[in-house]
Amino acid sequence: MPKPFEINENNYIQQINSPFLKKRNIYLGVKRDDLLHPLISGNKWRKLKYNLAHMRKLNKTELLTFGGAFSNHIHACAAATKEFNIKTHAIIRGPELDDNNPTIQFAKQCGMQLHVVNRMEYRLRQDEQYIAKLQARFPNAFILPEGGTNEHALLGCKELVDSLPAHDYLICPTGSGGTLAGLIEGSKLSTQVIGIAVLKQAEYLVNDIKKLSNKAKNQNNWQLLTDHHDGGYGKFSSELWAFCQNMEHTYNLPLEPIYSGKMMYALWQLIEQDYFAPGSKIIAVHTGGLQGLNGLKYRGLI
Known part of the structure; x- marks a missing residue:
């Protein structure tokens, strides 16, 4: 029998305890999908x-x-x-x-x-x-x-939603749109699903996501925010990198500035702007990609 394509998919939700969130009565949990596997995260x-x-x-x-x-x-x-x-x-x-x-x-x-x-x-x-x-x-x-990203990728991303506690908002970084499409497919209509685009001029992804997901085509409980790319794909400001380092230092949450760091930085700004109503429960998906830090160090970018 060939080896089944399985890894241990149990990981956890890390709650971010911060006066910044407490003041606004907002729950923020991070789905630590970066911990799915040491190398295939x-x-x-x-x-x-x-x-x-x-x-x-x-x-x-x-x-x-x-x-x-x-x-x-x-x-x-x-x-x-x-x-x-x-x-x-x-x-x-x-x-x-x-x-x-x-x-x-x-x-x-x-x-x-x-x-x-x-x-x-x-x-x-x-x-x-x-x-x-x-x-x-x-x-x-x-x-x-x-x-x-294709129709088969959506099935795995859709499964992620089944492992989550009750929440009002589900947020992920968005590059090609596959993860966002899968989360839309797996989510209830009462959940607002938000993608943070990590590349410039990403509006075209809205149509790509609708092609991948029937729910995305027919429902309006999701959106792609395209103003938080911080200069474009693979680019980031010193402020964003400082934020990533602070999140690791303060909350023991490792981030890279290309995907999940960009998402968390955008999310932090949205919370600061009172984008979310008091009492909101937000889950942000840490999609991994920490191996990218080695490449950034190699190029002298961090």
């Missing part, structure tokens, strides 16, 4: 779980996916496929491969086969003809989109 595992099951159903024996050189998705795919002994290929945005990059080093250690392409070719990663050529080149591979 957060929404990356939730997106991968049912994709790997679908890969097996199609009798594909390899995985092929896409990512940048510091990608959390590449890191998680490398770790997961090593864990489950699956041959894996990654199309990496180049034009060159830096062998000293910690994410690339880790992927290689896991046995991931890296195929570097120039930026022009990388832009074709959603093009049907390009995908067909890749499928012909790697006939045994199941092709997974960049970031792992």
Whole structure:
């Protein structure tokens, strides 16, 4: 029997106890999905779980996916496929491969086969003809989109909601929209689901999320906030990084400034602006990605 695609999915809600919140009578709990697994953390595992099951159903024996050189998705795919002994290929945005990059080093250690392409070719990663050529080149591979977002990813993200206590607001960082779409699918109509976009000009994601989720198409209990990107994807201010460091120091909550740190910083500002009514119960999803801190240190950005 092949090994089932399972990890221990028990983690906890960390309540943030702060005079800042107490004064406003607001409960804030952080779903610590960064603690799902030492290497396959957060929404990356939730997106991968049912994709790997679908890969097996199609009798594909390899995985092929896409990512940048510091990608959390590449890191998680490398770790997961090593864990489950699956041959894996990654199309990496180049034009060159830096062998000293910690994410690339880790992927290689896991046995991931890296195929570097120039930026022009990388832009074709959603093009049907390009995908067909890749499928012909790697006939045994199941092709997974960049970031792992598709209909199978939603199932794992939807499951997350079942593990949560009662809440009024559910908040997550949003890159490709898959996690947000899954949380909308899993949530009751009485819950307000909010995505904090981590990239500039992310309004287009609203349509992507509606394509992924029927509930998103037909319900208005969700929104994507697009003004908290702090300069764009992969960019962050010294104020945001100082906030991340303070959250770890004060509340023992480790954050990186690309995804979950950006979300928490936005959430803190919204609370300060009395966006949430007194008595609100808020749960924020820590989607992991802490491996990205090594890449930021390597580039001298923190």
